[in-house]
Amino acid sequence: MRMTKKKSKMLLSIIGLSLILLVGMAGNALTLATTFAASNTEPKIDAVLTIDASTSMNESDKGKVANEAMKMFIDMTSVQGDKIGIISYTDQVVREKALLKINSSKDKDDLKAFIDQVARGPYTDIAVGVSEAVKVIESGKEAGHYPLIVLLSDGNNSLNANRTQEQSDLELQEAVKKAADLNIPIYTIGLNADGQLNKDVLEKIAKDTNGKSFVTSSADSLPQILSEIFANHLKLKVIPLKGIVGNGQFQDVTITIPNANVLEANISIMSAKPIEAKLIDPAGKEHQIPSDDIVYSKSSAYSLIKIAKPDMGDWKLQVKGSSKDQIDINLIFNYDVQLVMDALPGGKTYKPGDTIDLRAQLLSNGQSLADEDLFKNVKSTLLVTDLDTKQTTEVPLNNSGKDFTGSFKVAEAHEYEIKAKVEDASFFRESDPVLINAKPGAKPSSSTSATPAPVTKDDSKPLPWGYILGGLGSLILLLVAVLYIMAMMKKANKGFYGQVVIEIRDEDTEERTSPQYKKLTGFKGKVKLHQLLQLAPEFAETDKIIFTPGRDSVIMYNQSECLIEKSGRAFDASKGKELKNNDRIKITLQKVNKSIWLDYIS
Incomplete structure (x- = not known):
């Protein structure tokens, strides 16, 4: 068939437009995939x-409080993934350890051994330590990690003859500004055993980098200081627990795990004398300290217990201390929860009097949460900062039990920063900030590409059919790829219907737990049976039993060694088995003598 030049141009236009749309869709798909991957990890630090x-x-650190502080900081970091570096300085860098990724308890032991080898020397220059710390962070930074510096010092300089105070001040000022520009907060711990602390210097360093400043003269206040640094940096909350006075006997302290989204529970115990500790889970089972899911660290100044993925409910911590010894206990939870605010409409401008509707969600592993236990005591607010007047106001948000909604009315022709905040007794989260510019002539909230200038074509030249057909073939392949990506994304985000009822039977005693009703509507794409069992360690083998949404049903895939039966007959679910309304199955575990009875109700 012969094609006219007009039709040829139309075809070229259609192909060009389709390519632009498809490339844009592919870009959006890639962005979504990257965001999902990022949200599928717990926060890490550098x-x-x-x-x-x-x-x-x-004199200012007679008891080597600084060493104990650094060791405790290392012990409080995640079991895997965090990165720690160490710098000791006088008027020059004495010893340095570049950022080391923690992959095992041995890595932590190596870092603590490095600290014990730090020797002291003449002179001191704070600028040297801060400058080097910023360089180490900058050279070893990792995407998705939250950088910070912890500076332990008495705040005083003692310079050699080749260095003036003005030179030191200038270098410190430049290093602090660079840290602020790179969003690296510096937390300072002022060591004041001799009462000669230069508090002002350390406070200014912390303030100028959005960090915090602390003062201590003994190891007694270390748990609170380190807890506050962790809490402030990772948006966590310190929960002071009931302190006790040792009497030579075990005394009980309740540790309440509020919901299934707690990744780690960090329990710091401060005592001047050695203590003994026991840990009993909500089911009444005592856990060995340490064990596979419990890390135990101690020194002459503290003990730290870290519980990985603890079961929800009341745990019992039993502590035995020496007679009349004061024992202080703090708790910090690390949550697998992020707060995300919906994007504003693109290409829109704002003016005084406009009302902007906003919505934020709690996400875990990229999926929206609708956990009643998590939402019921959460207070939600919108923080609105007028960047012209530097004034911040709080606007209450409505907690629906699945999201947080509200509105913001633009008052003046100013520029604003808005972000959502949620908090309860055990955690708080803030969303990333969104900028709104209501000034006259401001650009739209999301920028758009400039329209390209038209290109003049020479119609006398033959059309490049080889390129056109090749481009059309590429377009078809790209279309297939995009449709495949969209199908996979749709599958990954498909929602569930109904709920499951779970009972657990002890095959030795024949005792059964009360039925537990688990709604599936809060999940998308897939859910593991181990998640429905609140990630209890004894049911770890159910991590390979996965459910995906069907049409008014669920599809079960079994890659574990568990035996699955329906109506007394075993069946193979390795390639998928559909469960319909009122289907009841029995799952027999292999590593513990228990079985799980599961009913699906659509």
């Missing part, structure tokens, strides 16, 4: 511990 190693510290 931290550099910076210690003044001058001989003046023999």
